[in-house]
Amino acid sequence: MIFIIGGAYQGKLEYAKGKYSLSSGQIFTCTEDKNIEFGLRCIYNIQEYTLYCVRNGIDALKVFKEKHDAWQDSILICEDIFCGVVPLGKDMRDWRDMTGKLCSYLSSEAESVTRIFCGLEQKLK
Amino acid sequence: MNVLISGGCKNGKTGFALKTADRLACGKNKYYVATMIPCDDEDRDRINRHIAERADMGFKTLEVSRNIGSCIEMAGENGTFLIDSITALLLNEMFSFNNREAENVEGTKNDEGTEDSNGTENNEAVARCIRGLKKILEKARNAVFVTDYIYSDAVRYDAVTENYRASLAAIDRFLAKECDVVIELCAGARFEHKGGF
Numbered sequence: 001m002i003f004i005i006g007g008a009y010q011g012k013l014e015y016a017k018g019k020y021s022l023s024s025g026q027i028f029t030c031t032e033d034k035n036i037e038f039g040l041r042c043i044y045n046i047q048e049y050t051l052y053c054v055r056n057g058i059d060a061l062k063v064f065k066e067k068h069d070a071w072q073d074s075i076l077i078c079e080d081i082f083c084g085v086v087p088l089g090k091d092m093r094d095w096r097d098m099t100g101k102l103c104s105y106l107s108s109e110a111e112s113v114t115r116i117f118c119g120l121e122q123k124l125k
Numbered sequence: 126m127n128v129l130i131s132g133g134c135k136n137g138k139t140g141f142a143l144k145t146a147d148r149l150a151c152g153k154n155k156y157y158v159a160t161m162i163p164c165d166d167e168d169r170d171r172i173n174r175h176i177a178e179r180a181d182m183g184f185k186t187l188e189v190s191r192n193i194g195s196c197i198e199m200a201g202e203n204g205t206f207l208i209d210s211i212t213a214l215l216l217n218e219m220f221s222f223n224n225r226e227a228e229n230v231e232g233t234k235n236d237e238g239t240e241d242s243n244g245t246e247n248n249e250a251v252a253r254c255i256r257g258l259k260k261i262l263e264k265a266r267n268a269v270f271v272t273d274y275i276y277s278d279a280v281r282y283d284a285v286t287e288n289y290r291a292s293l294a295a296i297d298r299f300l301a302k303e304c305d306v307v308i309e310l311c312a313g314a315r316f317e318h319k320g321g322f
Contacts (some may be wrong), residue, residue, distance in 0.1 A: 006171075008242065008274025044131035083133065084278020087199030096279035115307060118131065120318045 003106050005075045005124075006116035013044055015116050020075055032047050036063070038070035046078040046106075050099040055092055061102050068109075078103055080115070127262055128269045129300045132310035142207050142269045143179050145322075149267040150205035157184040158196045158206055161213040175209070190217045194257030197264045203234060205267040211254070211300070212273040215293050218250040244284075244291030251295050256297070262303050272297050274309070 002020075006012045016022055021113050026041040030049035053060040064071070082100055087093050113125035126149055130142050146155055159181055163169045184207070189196045195216055195273050196206060208214070258279075275290060282290065301307045306320035 007274065008231060009276060009291050009298075011298050080277040081279040082277060085282055087279050092279055092281070099279075117318050118129070118307060119298040120301055121228075122316075122318060 001072050001106070001110050001111045002075045003110035003125075004075065004116060005080050005103060005107075005113065007083075008078050010116045012116045014076060015101075015114075015119065015121060016042060018043075022075070025035050034066035035085065038074070040074070041104065042075040042077065044077045046076060046102070047081055047095075047099050047111075050102060051095050052092045055099055061105055063089055065100060072109075076106055076110075078081050078106070126267050126306065127265075127304040128267075128306040128308065129272065129297070129304040130269065130308050130310065131272045131274045131297065133274055134288050136310040137313045138271050138273075138310050139175055139209055140178060140309075141313075141315070142209060142271045142282070143182060146184075146205050146207040147269065148183055148267070148322075151287055153266070154204040155182075155184050155204050156187050156200050156204050157194065158187045158189050158193070158208045160190055160193070160208065160210060160217065162190045162217060170180050177200065190214070191253075193254065194260035197260055202264045203266050206265045207259055207269045208258075208261065208271065209290045210256075210271040211296055212271075212275075212293060215250060215254055215295070215296060218248055218253050219289060219292065244287035246295045247288055247292045251292050255299055258300065259303075270304070272300070275286065277286075 002017055004012050008107070013027070022042050022043070028043050030035050030036055030043065030045045030047075030052070032051040032055070034047045034050045034052065035095040036043065050060045052058070079098065081096055087096060107125065109119060112123070115122040115124050126151075127273065128145055130145070131139050135219070141160055143157075149179070159175075161168065163172055185200070187196050187199050191214070193208065200206070247263070258270070278295060301319065304319070307318040307321065309316045309318060
């Protein structure tokens with residue numbers, strides 16, 4: 001699994017598309033109002049799935065652990081949402097928490113971790 | 126040489142940018158291009174701090190809050206320019222001077238899949254900034270650009286703010302591509318994402 005992380009609008013998906021020759025049909029884009037689907041080559045905007053999980057009482061980390069085989073050959077992309085002040089709203093705090101725990105797990109499982117900064121790659125692992 | 130300096134706020138970006146521009150200028154003309162329009166005393170204090178910081182460094186100050194490329198006509202092509210900051214420049218290009226009302230808030234939707242997150246860029250303001258910055262990249266002897274990294278927090282912003290963040294990021298990515306050196310400052314320490322000195 002290849003894990004790509006970075007702040008909003010840094011060009012994470014564009015980088016992945018270029019580097020791994022991804023077509024649109026190979027990308028599952030998470031949104032805050034739908035469940036995740038594994039199986040496509042790339043799962044994008046994982047932070048939207050964790051928001052969906054927070055709002056629906058789902059443990060995202062548990063889901064990823066259970067579905068380990070389904071994503072282990074995938075490219076996973078998540079937004080870095082960890083540098084601001086502690087959010088005031090509980091759901092936003094839980095969201096940051098859950099996303100952080102999931103990212104740490106994915107990072108440890110990944111064969112490579114890349115951070116995208118202003119469109120440039122920074123190898124973290 | 127062209128250099129982009131980014132990072133969170135209060136990391137010493139301006140101080141580092143001043144030193145970098147000073148070194149690149151090699152004793153020749155250097156210009157501090159101030160883009161911020163002060164709105165209150167806090168802004169004015171900040172500006173005064175920056176003026177004091179560069180007082181003895183020999184920079185000529187140019188105040189350019191919009192149409193950033195015009196600094197080339199004001200100064201001539203052979204100078205070293207420090208543009209501080211892209212963040213304020215975009216703010217001025219997106220919002221009017223007097224009432225700071227958002228212009229074209231909805232922006233124009235990008236091609237699907239080319240953007241991160243959910244915001245859309247203000248294409249007109251971004252194009253105006255990039256047009257001016259291109260001119261500086263082409264004509265200046267050296268240029269140092271300061272921008273702010275505002276992309277890694279757990280907040281759902283309103284549409285206007287998201288639009289601004291997406292737009293600033295588009296300009297940052299353009300500059301990162303065009304510049305010879307890209308540096309991120311964190312607590313005063315620097316990470317070289319591209320090139321180096």
